[in-house]
Amino acid sequence: xxxxxxxxxxxxxxxxxxxxxxxxxxxxxxxxxxxxxxxxxxxxxxxxxxxxxxxxxxxxxxxxxxxxxxxxxxxxxxxxxxxxxxxxxxxxxxxxxxxxxxxxxxxxxxxxxxxxxxxxxxxxxxxxxxxxxxxxxxxxxxxxxxxxxxxxxxxxxxxxxxx
Amino acid sequence: xxxxxxxxxxxxxxxxxxxxxxxxxxxxxxxxxxxxxxxxxxxxxxxxxxxxxxxxxxxxxxxxxxxxxxxxxxxxxxxxxxxxxxxxxxxxxxxxxxxxxxxxxxxxxxxxxxxxxxxxxxxxxxxxxxxxxxxxxxxxxxxxxxxxxxxxxxxxxxxxxxxxxxxxxxxxxxxxxxxxxxxxxxxxxxxxxxxxxxxxxxxxxxxxxxxxxxxxxxxxxxxxxxxxxxxxxxxxxxxxxxxxxxxxxxxxxxxxxxxxxxxxxxxxxxxxxxxxxxxxxxxxxxxxxxxxxxxxxxxxxxxxxxxxxxxxxxxxxxxxxxxxxxxxxxxxxxxxxxxxxxxxxxxxxxxxxxxxxxxxxxxxxxxxxxxxxxxxxxxxxxxxxxxxxxxxxxxxxxxxxxxxxxxxxxxxxxxxxxxxxxxxxxxxxxxxxxxxxxxxxxxxxxxxxxxxxxxxxxxxxxxxxxxxxxxxxxxxxxxxxxxxxxxxxxxxxxxxxxxxxxxxxxxxxxxxxxxxxxxxxxxxxxxxxxxxxxxxxxxxxxxxxxxxxxxxxxxx
Ligand SMILES: Cc1ncc(C[n+]2csc(CCOP(=O)(O)OP(=O)(O)O)c2C)c(N)n1
Ligand SMILES: [Mg+2]
Numbered sequence: 001x002x003x004x005x006x007x008x009x010x011x012x013x014x015x016x017x018x019x020x021x022x023x024x025x026x027x028x029x030x031x032x033x034x035x036x037x038x039x040x041x042x043x044x045x046x047x048x049x050x051x052x053x054x055x056x057x058x059x060x061x062x063x064x065x066x067x068x069x070x071x072x073x074x075x076x077x078x079x080x081x082x083x084x085x086x087x088x089x090x091x092x093x094x095x096x097x098x099x100x101x102x103x104x105x106x107x108x109x110x111x112x113x114x115x116x117x118x119x120x121x122x123x124x125x126x127x128x129x130x131x132x133x134x135x136x137x138x139x140x141x142x143x144x145x146x147x148x149x150x151x152x153x154x155x156x157x158x159x160x161x162x163x
Numbered sequence: 164x165x166x167x168x169x170x171x172x173x174x175x176x177x178x179x180x181x182x183x184x185x186x187x188x189x190x191x192x193x194x195x196x197x198x199x200x201x202x203x204x205x206x207x208x209x210x211x212x213x214x215x216x217x218x219x220x221x222x223x224x225x226x227x228x229x230x231x232x233x234x235x236x237x238x239x240x241x242x243x244x245x246x247x248x249x250x251x252x253x254x255x256x257x258x259x260x261x262x263x264x265x266x267x268x269x270x271x272x273x274x275x276x277x278x279x280x281x282x283x284x285x286x287x288x289x290x291x292x293x294x295x296x297x298x299x300x301x302x303x304x305x306x307x308x309x310x311x312x313x314x315x316x317x318x319x320x321x322x323x324x325x326x327x328x329x330x331x332x333x334x335x336x337x338x339x340x341x342x343x344x345x346x347x348x349x350x351x352x353x354x355x356x357x358x359x360x361x362x363x364x365x366x367x368x369x370x371x372x373x374x375x376x377x378x379x380x381x382x383x384x385x386x387x388x389x390x391x392x393x394x395x396x397x398x399x400x401x402x403x404x405x406x407x408x409x410x411x412x413x414x415x416x417x418x419x420x421x422x423x424x425x426x427x428x429x430x431x432x433x434x435x436x437x438x439x440x441x442x443x444x445x446x447x448x449x450x451x452x453x454x455x456x457x458x459x460x461x462x463x464x465x466x467x468x469x470x471x472x473x474x475x476x477x478x479x480x481x482x483x484x485x486x487x488x489x490x491x492x493x494x495x496x497x498x499x500x501x502x503x504x505x506x507x508x509x510x511x512x513x514x515x516x517x518x519x520x521x522x523x524x525x526x527x528x529x530x531x532x533x534x535x536x537x538x539x540x541x542x543x544x545x546x547x548x549x550x551x552x553x554x555x556x557x558x559x560x561x562x563x564x565x566x567x568x569x570x571x572x573x574x575x576x577x578x579x580x581x582x583x584x585x586x587x588x589x590x591x592x593x594x595x596x597x598x599x600x601x602x603x604x605x606x607x608x609x610x611x612x613x614x615x616x617x618x619x620x621x622x623x624x625x626x627x628x629x630x631x632x633x634x635x636x637x638x639x640x641x642x643x644x645x646x647x648x649x650x651x652x653x654x655x656x657x658x659x660x661x662x663x664x665x666x667x668x669x670x671x672x673x674x675x676x677x678x679x680x681x682x683x684x685x686x687x688x689x690x691x692x693x694x695x696x697x698x699x700x701x702x703x704x705x706x707x708x709x710x711x712x713x714x715x716x717x718x719x
Contacts, residue, residue, distance in 0.1 A: 016285075023285055061472055068466070070345050071344050072344050
């Protein structure tokens with residue numbers, strides 16, 4: 001069965017770790033949909049969240065291979081558990097006198113923020129799950145999106161469980 | 164104690180019990196070689212090509228069970244190691260490779276003889292390091308040896324910039340390694356072992372399929388105990404050869420593409436396969452979904468990533484094979500399977516491992532070497548038909564007696580690996596069973612063997628072909644012999660050996676074989692190469708074509 005998997009990887013905060021991990025996906029011909037990396041509450045540890053599409057069995061194999069890397073401390077595929085996930089997007093949208101009010105209304109319904117304004121544009125910041133961001137982008141697109149950037153998905157397990 | 168990075172490297176190796184380094188110098192390693200100038204307690208064997216250094220370290224490791232060490236300079240030195248490192252990686256062999264690197268300030272700037280060797284070897288090492296701070300050197304060397312030899316063994320590379328070799332540090336060797344991302348499981352799950360024992364007790368047609376893990380974990384005694392107690396026939400892969408005595412009545416020999424017919428039939432009809440330290444390689448299984456379809460599988464391996472990779476086992480056990488098999492041997496019931504044993508005996512009578520025809524046959528040469536060495540030689544192989552015949556016709560009783568590039572299939576492995584093996588086992592006769600193609604890939608290592616006075620024997624099964632490829636062309640490409648006939652230019656191997664200061668012998672008649680082998684055995688101060696002009700068109704049989712099943716097996 002093929003499905004989107006969200007995998008959290010706790011790693012030593014060292015040079016080269018990202019290349020080693022990414023190499024395992026590349027070798028099997030997987031495109032990484034999204035990737036987020038940051039240090040954690042422990043400065044020696046980084047956490048990567050990898051979103052990737054592929055057959056379950058192959059991804060299980062890759063997870064095991066990830067685990068074999070010396071700098072990987074823990075691998076968690078969030079397949080079967082409730083999680084909190086967030087992405088963030090910045091969207092620079094065309095905004096003229098006619099469209100400003102409508103855009104502001106849309107933004108507020110989505111609990112997004114306008115973080116920069118120019119004569120002709122708004123820059124909108126939105127966080128949330130992928131569907132919410134997709135929906136907002138969809139609504140904004142009719143005004144004309146000039147530029148945008150989305151972060152990779154970040155994920156934590158719900159409740160007291162930790163990776 | 165205050166010392167330079169280069170001195171610290173040697174001191175750390177001393178602490179790790181290193182007795183020999185196979186290496187080749189260059190600009191980026193000058194500080195280390197300067198320390199070696201005064202080093203007497205660690206032997207340095209100068210190879211003639213860095214690939215030879217990596218294979219020699221690998222052969223040393225396979226023959227001794229210790230970590231092999233090789234060393235090369237930056238850039239081309241490092242890239243020349245690559246094939247040898249990949250060979251060790253595929254067969255899970257513990258080696259530590261040291262490469263010189265341009266000074267840290269020049270790294271990443273395409274400096275003279277710079278290559279990103281940690282980048283290049285990332286997918287073919289268990290782990291690798293670029294040392295940027297000399298103070299970290301002792302810890303890293305300690306970790307490298309630990310990683311190489313524990314868990315599923317494998318190669319580790321340390322890239323050492325020249326300024327790091329020259330920096331002055333306070334040497335302190337750590338007592339312990341602390342790697343929070345590395346904790347190989349060694350003890351198999353007790354409940355799983357219990358269930359495995361029950362499955363074994365209940366089986367009517369069990370087969371043990373053992374691999375290199377038996378050697379790596381030194382589990383021969385436990386394996387013999389398990390097989391004998393529960394009366395289970397055993398097939399050992401190329402990598403596992405010697406892990407179960409080939410002359411044991413329960414032995415089925417090798418499975419797979421050029422395995423015995425009876426091993427393949429037994430796997431095909433088995434109702435339980437106990438896979439020990441092995442990875443269901445395609446050369447063993449053939450067409451995967453047809454492999455051992457009637458059998459439940461118990462898979463024991465120290466590497467969790469191997470379990471379920473190719474075959475989904477009914478019962479997985481992650482753990483050290485020696486520990487798990489030792490437990491199993493204690494828990495299984497004493498058992499007999501007379502019907503199953505008789506069925507196998509019948510296959511053995513019907514499809515014995517043999518060859519047809521008289522004359523100077525390659526199989527005969529190997530059998531004669533076996534006789535002359537009383538089955539006690541360390542056999543190293545090249546790759547091709549020579550390798551398969553060596554596996555088929557040199558029965559082994561011990562682990563670490565048969566060294567062959569199984570996973571990568573590296574032509575040119577044999578001679579340098581034999582050098583490493585001879586260093587590890589000066590007490591044993593070491594034979595490289597070679598092909599006329601393969602031997603020319605690292606022939607320069609004859610010089611290393613002569614210089615180090617190593618009496619390795621090279622038996623070239625000279626068929627004038629890249630024989631294994633020719634065999635495939637004959638069988639599967641309508642005999643269209645495309646670029647595999649190398650008989651147009653064959654060097655005079657006798658003269659070649661002599662040119663290097665080794666002894667060269669030529670054998671063109673069957674009647675001369677034994678005498679030549681005996682002559683070679685008398686030489687103890689230099690290598691001896693025998694050029695056997697064997698029957699050219701011999702094929703390795705039996706053969707299960709790639710991706711085939713036992714039903715496709717060719718037996719002659
Ligand atoms: C480095 C390398 N290149 C190519 C091959 C492909 N290959 C496998 S066997 C073989 C022929 C080997 O010829 P030879 O050494 O004469 O052995 P023979 O099969 O004749 O005994 C070749 C070319 C290989 N295994 N390794
Ligand atoms: Mg040949």
